[in-house]
Amino acid sequence: MIYTVTFNPSLDYVIQTEKLTPGEISRTAGEHIYPGGKGNNVSVMLSNLGRKSRALGFVAGFTGDALEQMLNDCGCDTDFIRLGQGFTRINVKINDGQETEINGQGPSITEEALQELYGRLDRLEADDFLVLAGSIPDTMPPDIYEKIMARLDGRGIHIAVDATKELLLNVLKYHPFLIKPNNHELGEMFGTVLETEEEMIRHAGMLQEKGARNVLVSMAGDGAILVTEDKTICRSQPPKGEVKNSVGAGDSMVAGFLTGWLNTGIYEKAFKLGIAAGSATAFTSWLAGKEEIVELLGEEPSEYGL
Template sequence: MLYTITFNPAVDVVMNLDNLQLGALNRVEKDSYVAGGKGINISVLLKRLGYDNVATGFIGGFTGDFIHDSLTAEGVKPEFIKLDAMTRINVKLKAQEETEINGKGPVIDAANIEKLFNYFEERLTEGDAVFLAGNTAPGMTSDHFVRMAQLCQIRKAHFVLDTNKDLLTACLAYHPFLIKPNADELSEIFQTPIDSLASVIHYAKELQVLGATNIIVSLGGKGAVLLTETGDVYQSYVPKGQVINSVGAGDSMVAGFVAKYIETQDYVESLKQGAACGSATAFSVGIAQADLVDALVKEIKVERIGE
């Protein structure tokens, strides 16, 4: 089974208005409500491609109910730990400039954290995949990321990690199946400029030395580089299209890659699907639909590079 974890999900309220005036009444021309969170994005993309999956994490209140219902409508199976507190709300203001106001989220106490780990300890088996994406919630620490990495290693499940540098590096010793830093994050981890493809590959290999199994480094408009556990290096290129919104593109890439790899064990085909998923979401309003992914897969070029 494929599982996603979102420790601190949100309901994203997106408000469109011509001109935002601070200190005055502003009237919104259009608003929308979206279940937000990196793991949730992964779950939606997976299901739209036909991969059954379970979304987990913590939700509460009427906002938590909205997330539960939204995922159910997508065909995702939501199995969150229910909190007494309310899931946070993020406000996205789209005017002459984009402004975001993100809620903090409820504090997760030790009892609810144990409920989530008990859930995985009862179910996780060899060959499953766990996507842990995003950051900690209030009340949680890097130890909880490490604990999930350890559990996946013990159960021989694929642990897929997409998070900030401190949480990522804390988990490397447990050999995550896939991590997805970008060039800026590589630079931050190693405290050195990353200004060429050669330096990207060099420092990504350093992360493999530290324990990462496979690494995708996103290069924005230049595509992505994949370093595999077999020592191969591949680069994918971005297809033509208009970028509408980059939110969720990286999540979509990770989801598409891992799902195809579990299905085929083919790195090239997996990178093609991952790159197509990332681009399809970037070219869409919201998470991509399967028909656009299928169309873009045919346009994705992947080359083997390096030695």
Template sequence: MKKSVLTVTLNPALDRTVTLPFLQVGGLNRIKEMRTDPGGKGINVTKVLQQFGDQVTAVGLAGGYAGKQLIAYLKALNINCEFIPIQGETRTNLKIVDEDQGLTTEINERGAEVNDAEKELLLSKMDLLLDQASVLVLGGSLPPGLPVSIYKELIEMATAKGVKTILDADGSALSEGLKAKPFAIKPNIHELEELLDMKLETDQQIVEAARRLLGEGTKWIIVSMGGAGSIFISEDQIVRARPFPIVPQSTVGAGDSMVAAISSCLLRERSLEETARWATAAGSITASKPGTEVCSLEEVNAHLKDVIISDGY
């Protein structure tokens, strides 16, 4: 039986994180620490699944010197990867950590142009890889050149092969992807409000809005609200999850850690309530870590009981 996850990062990046004692806007800043990591939603999910000991393959597009660096970093982490080479240069994103304010400022490049031939190579590779997968994770921004319907195409391919899909995107990539009825989506509250073009101020409003989307074919909707926790909604169940107290260090990768935990739970056929506990613990622990560090399986296991779970709203 297939028990593996495919993660897709169509617009990956080298994430360069610089730590400053204090960010002086418009002035001279001297870096205290600097590190470079492979980045992008799917890649972040992959790193967490690797920590969990799950079988996972990272798929994406990479080009130029930065693309070679990206793949080298992934291989150094013993991550199984299948990247399609592209002519353009993989982007480099800058994350500026202000220690004094406890704030992270992100400056992201747009990404390299992808041509039609590169897109077709990606689809051919995915057609083969999906035969060995049970869960597909799609997330993040789209590079120039790819149509906003690309997630929709990939979800349809996965569904035809009996693979459950988790979509973590925003804007038109999310609205188009929903047309293919992914198994689960994980918008944050702002992304859901943008999708539905309405303000959602209470748990009841969030649940009612999510149920409209469930009626269109998606099975699970997980709405994250930062420190306020998350709501996990299926056709017959509502689970409200609230995190245990943490000292937030960096929000980078917290949502991706939630998606990784959801993927891992789907592999193990855990219930919606169990999934809520795992995802909340994973996201909270990652948010308590500095920079781009992510949760470990041991840490998540140790805090599962600390997640506050309630039915309904």
């Protein structure tokens, strides 16, 4: 089973408008509400690719009810912890030719609720996969990823981590199965700017020296690089298409990679499916469906277990 954890999930209210003028009334040309949060995005994409997962995290209020129902409608299993106060945050994303985001704060997470999450994670078994993705709310310990991985260390659980800087660096000693920094984040971890693929490969190797097994470096319009645990290097340019949406593309890449690996056991195929999933989401208004991904893959889907 694959489990995902989203510490600060959301309802994403996505608006298209011709022009956003501060201080004036603007009217929408289109609007949608989606379940949000990086771990939740991974769960939805896994479902789209035919893989079951269970979404963990915290929800509150009527927005939490709506979020859970939306994820269930997308085919995701949920096992959220319900908080007694507050409500799941609403993030507003406005597109008027450029993207403007206003992210909500989210509810306070109590120590009791955190212990309940630990209890759920204690049920994971050997060869399960766990995805830890996204930011940490201010009400939670800043080393929560590290505490979770220390708790699960030595139990044969494969963990994918999509986080930034210290959140990521501090967990490498627990040998995560997969980490997915983008090229800018990779450079920031070493206090430098990486300009060539060779530099990125070298610094990905440095993260492996610190404990990471597989390092997937996303580079937006320049594609991605994978450095595997057996030192195989995969490079790819992204498929051609019109970028319509930047939200969830990285999460889709993680879901595609995990699906490809679990279906085939071949890192090169996992990498290709990850690229196709991430790109397909970038070319659509939300998370891409299986048909869009297969079209970009350009190969027989049965070779990828789809």
